[in-house]
Amino acid sequence: MGKMKCELVHKKIFRSTALMLVASLVLTLFAFVQEAQSAASPRTGGSYYNYGEVMQKAILFYKANRLGDLPDDYILPYRADAAMTDGKDAGLDLTGGWADAGDGIKFTHPMSYAAGQLGWAVYEYRDAFEESGQIDDILDEIKWATDFFIKAHPSPEVLYYMCGYEASDHSVWIPHELLDYRTDRKSFVLNSKVPGSDVAGSTAAALAIASLIFEKTDPEYAEKCLTHAKQIFAFGDKYRGKNPLDTLYPSGGYMDDLAWGAIWLYIKTNDSSYLDKAKSVLPTTVLGGGHTHCWDDVSYGAALKLAQLTHEEGYIKAVEKNLDSWMPDGSITYTPGGLAWLSQWGSLRYATTAAFLAFVWSDDDTVCTASKKQKYHNFAESQVNYALGDNPRKGSYVVGFGENAPEHPHHRTAHGSWTSQLTTPDYHRHILYGALVGGPGSDDSWKDDIKDYMLNEVATDYNAGFVGSLAKMYDMYGGDPLENWPQPEDFKAPQDDITEYFCRGWIIYEGYGATNIMFQLNNRSSWPPTMKDKLSVRYYMDLSELFEAGKGLEDVSITLGDNQGAKLIGLKQYKDNIYYFTVDFTGTQLMPAEWELCEKDATVSIKYKDASIGSNENDWSYKTLTGPPDYDATSFAGLTPYIPVYDNGRLLWGEEPAGGSPQFTYGDINDDGGVDAIDFALLKKILLGDKPDNANMSAADVNDDGDVNAIDFAILKSYLIGSITSLPK
Structure with a gap:
């Protein structure tokens, strides 16, 4: 009897397993048919999407x-x-x-x-x-x-x-x-x-x-x-x-x-x-x-x-x-x-x-x-x-x-x-x-x-x-x-690093107290795409070794070489022994429209009269510079945040040296230490579209609202005729 029961149990298990396999096959076939039907017949009669x-x-x-x-x-x-x-x-x-x-x-x-x-x-x-x-x-x-x-x-x-x-x-x-x-x-x-x-x-x-x-x-x-x-x-x-x-x-x-x-x-x-x-x-x-x-x-x-x-x-x-x-x-x-x-x-x-x-x-x-x-x-x-x-x-x-x-x-x-x-x-x-x-x-x-x-x-x-x-x-x-x-x-697409405006820089030549640097200013804006015609970049230099040797600014020369619409604005003090020069593309349109329009180049030569004293290795903007240039407009090679980008004199991208903002006085547009009729005349030229090379656009923004306009002109005029007694500090 025990043997018969055992055989019966095995038969039941076998039949049960067979039934389960059949059921599984039926369900699989049903699912396959349903999937095939779904592919051939989009669904109707229900809420399938939001x-x-x-x-x-x-x-x-x-x-x-x-x-x-x-x-x-x-x-x-x-x-x-x-x-x-x-x-x-x-x-x-x-x-x-x-x-x-x-x-x-x-x-x-x-x-x-x-x-x-x-x-x-x-x-x-x-x-x-x-x-x-x-x-x-x-x-x-x-x-x-x-x-x-x-x-x-x-x-x-x-x-x-x-x-x-x-x-x-x-x-x-x-x-x-x-x-x-x-x-x-x-x-x-x-x-x-x-x-x-x-x-x-x-x-x-x-x-x-x-x-x-x-x-x-x-x-x-x-x-x-x-x-x-x-x-x-x-x-x-x-x-x-x-x-x-x-x-x-x-x-x-x-x-x-x-x-x-x-x-x-x-x-x-x-x-x-x-x-x-x-x-x-x-x-x-x-x-x-x-x-x-x-x-x-x-x-x-x-x-x-x-x-x-x-x-x-x-x-x-x-x-x-x-x-x-x-x-x-x-x-x-x-x-x-x-x-x-x-x-x-x-x-x-x-x-x-x-x-x-x-x-x-x-x-x-x-x-x-x-x-x-x-x-x-x-x-x-x-x-x-x-x-x-x-x-x-x-x-x-x-x-x-x-x-x-x-x-x-x-x-x-x-x-x-x-x-x-x-x-x-x-x-x-x-x-x-x-x-x-x-x-x-x-x-x-x-x-x-x-x-x-x-x-x-x-x-x-x-x-x-x-x-x-x-x-x-x-x-x-x-x-x-x-x-x-x-x-x-x-x-924002997840692949994009949202880098819209930036400078790429490369060392073209270096030796005997001279360094030639290529600056490439880029406009790849897309939030939103924007034409810019007041962009500039600054190169920050540490002149400590020059001053410690008893030398002055006249012992270093900064000259502009080949360029695509740039002007060079000479050395200005930033803080202590840190100075900067500006490669200014104001008046040149940069826009994310073509290779030739989204980037503009300029080469600058930095040369010390005494090659044994001058050095660029401690310059803020020298960091990460390498060579030779990469002319591929699709890449980010040479990108350096230490050569900041400015729009109409205001920082747009990059990093300035530590220590605060540049030293200037609002209204002192020619940086001569005073606010007078010369600055008023410079501001008038700026507003008429004739921006002088020596104009400090940050100082020209008298009310510090991010734009140089007729309001700044009115404020400066009021100050000069005595209607107001102070300008923003």
Whole structure:
């Protein structure tokens, strides 16, 4: 009996183990199948991502592309005023608006599409923006664009459609802040002789939508937008024709844009003439499937609104014919991972914008075919979730959001090159939060490569439909936007040591009481990128051995050799036996734009009359100097903090010798020991732009506020005439 029990037990264990193995295999197979299904079918019907956070970031992207006069406390620490000369060639102020993409050109047509699309999202899903706390942010971005459209429309039959142009802008790879210095910001205009009904119709639509969404918060501005929308639409309708752009944004036609402008003017005004106009320029016979709403073809959006407003069967069928083409059983190509793929250029912008149309349509029970409602809805969710991570690479396509997100978008300012090269540096100095990159190829393949502008381009029109789809996802599934975000450090790439201004130095020659030193002043600024034309460096010397030998300053000579726009300012006392000379590049522009512009060189010879007495080895600035020079503008070789950099006489980078600040008297600009009329005359010259070589700029900053200006002039004058009895010490 014992033996039988033992055998039975062994059989039970064997059967149990076998069952467990089978179960394990089944679970593994199930997981594999699920994973395969997930790769082929992005998820729907649930909250899989933080839609509040990604919407917050997708809106923030627009701030990265702003041009014009930005606030001093701008939320993006790597951005500053840019393209401030726009319109000057036409005698106008055309500053503002958005740079189109990773470049710096400003196009009214795609910008108006993007602003109109964002406005449409607010029109449809305002509650989502309000509940997520994003309504003020998105309205602010839309207004930044519509303010530009108003500027671009200085009279009823004039509309500017571009600032900057391809040949000039695309010849450099520089941050937006340097566009005025390195590119031609020529402006281009539409008028009765140069028509552009496509640009006019799209711009009229954007302004009409703005007039609708600003009714609640700023009725006066809403009315202003409406006035311009009406005039621009009338201009585009009167002088019909395509805009003259033949590259970058060549228009495919203008009837769709006129329909788009007319339908929104009808929604705003209830003037039936606009509805009649929309129907006449967009008959149902010209509508088809296979594409979607985008900057160059807004017929799909216009047809959708016409169908909702008129309930005419022709428009309803046209809308559903288009949406049907985007379904898995339609005519659009699907990637193996489940992306509805239309084009290699911005595949994700098309899919997420088609998703927005599907959301809006399926939300409307009065027009959407009941049996198709869920199908359209599921399609829209799947495309958004694909972009956020439901794809074969298990990665987000939104910079700064989710897992395995892009780090190398094709965007000049986020990259932050100081040599105008895509390869320098080999990482991005800033995180371009919220930017939707172009997206994968038809086989789901994608590479995070700044040079691949087809797959990694970002643009204002790319994000526009995406934001609307995210608002709907938030409306359904929620998600918390980040609190107290962003902070300045959020935008710093971890690889960057934040060294923006510095000096590199090398010993060229040394011997027989003489030392030749090469100074290389660098501007690799990126927080924000800034042109500087008042930079200088100082070399600090310890002359103790000279004075102890009974010698004086006349026994050492400092001479300037080969240089790129430098001046030499002779020895000045710093403290005790420590003196310094200045290599001053004031008047020479340094900017992070090209090799030749981001760095400037100067050689200086230090020579002692008695070679046995003079020595540089105890000089503060001699420390770490080596040779020979390294001319690689991508490296930090030779960097020495002991040769400090100054901006207009104020320490910008580096370390001064211990012992306090340089000895000078405020107001004693010529360092002669007194404050008198000579100093007053020097200050006047400085303010007129004629800075003398012997001017102590720190002393010229009489009120010590960091700037030499008319206030210092007034204070010094008051002191000299006796109105005040003292100056800052």
